[in-house]
Amino acid sequence: MDFDPDGSIDHAGPVPPYRQLAGILAARVGRGDWQPNRAIPSEAHLVQEYGVARATVRRSIAVLVDQGVLFVVPQRGTYVKGPALP
Amino acid sequence: MDFDPDGSIDHAGPVPPYRQLAGILAARVGRGDWQPNRAIPSEAHLVQEYGVARATVRRSIAVLVDQGVLFVVPQRGTYVKGPALP
DNA sequence: TGATATTTGTACGTATGTATT
DNA sequence: TAATACATACGTACAAATATC
Numbered sequence: 001m002d003f004d005p006d007g008s009i010d011h012a013g014p015v016p017p018y019r020q021l022a023g024i025l026a027a028r029v030g031r032g033d034w035q036p037n038r039a040i041p042s043e044a045h046l047v048q049e050y051g052v053a054r055a056t057v058r059r060s061i062a063v064l065v066d067q068g069v070l071f072v073v074p075q076r077g078t079y080v081k082g083p084a085l086p
Numbered sequence: 087m088d089f090d091p092d093g094s095i096d097h098a099g100p101v102p103p104y105r106q107l108a109g110i111l112a113a114r115v116g117r118g119d120w121q122p123n124r125a126i127p128s129e130a131h132l133v134q135e136y137g138v139a140r141a142t143v144r145r146s147i148a149v150l151v152d153q154g155v156l157f158v159v160p161q162r163g164t165y166v167k168g169p170a171l172p
Numbered sequence: 173t174g175a176t177a178t179t180t181g182t183a184c185g186t187a188t189g190t191a192t193t
Numbered sequence: 194t195a196a197t198a199c200a201t202a203c204g205t206a207c208a209a210a211t212a213t214c
Contacts, residue, residue: 016201042179053203058180075180075210102182128198139184144199160199161191 003027009050017052021060024050026069029080036082040070043078089113095136103138107146110136112155115166122168126156129164 001015003023011017025040034040041049046057061078064070072078087101089109097103111126120126127135132143147164150156158164 011202018201044179055204056202059201072180075178076212077179097183104182130198141185142183145182158199161193161197163198 005031005033009052018056018059018063021046021050021052021056022063025060026064026067029064029069034080036080039077039079091117091119095138104142104145104149107132107136107138107142108149111146112150112153115150115155120166122166125163125165 001019001023003020003026005024005027007020007024007027009017009020009024025046028034029040040046043054043057043061046052047054050057061070061072065072068081070078071081087105087109089106089112091110091113093106093110093113095103095106095110099106111132114120115126126132129140129143129147132138133140136143147156147158151158154167156164157167
């Protein structure tokens, strides 16, 4: 599955929003919207930007954490995974 | 962490309910309440039995699926993982 | 020192969809 | 046809840690 980094969420289609958002965010990481070891927008921001519930945002992030694309620092933010820091 | 298979959920303590329930269910599996390749009670049943939200039950199950204790068959039920069937 | 804002963690309840029985 | 069971999503609330002022 390939997603458009500039796409929006389709609440009617067969692909659940959390998968769409995971794909969109992954595409944005791949495009370089956010650099390695830098924070992506907060969950609250993504809720506003994509018009989904926070639980949906968190589920999308969980998918990408599982895939090794992002990592979360509690009470700090969610970051783009990069090469190990020396 | 070890949990009492006959314990209940403490909503006040420091251990979040989803972890408590995961521990309790794991203890019940270990004790043999449910046999391998047999279904455990439904999510709705566990909601009633332990007095937590369904999201909490699902989160507990997700932990145990991740640990290889249970597996889920959509629209069928949640099962105790056992040795591979011949 | 204290207060406030931000951010993620957890939990609740409710609703609808889909597949199976 | 109806009931059951899991999948997904919404909104809301409060806690805890961190950052800032």
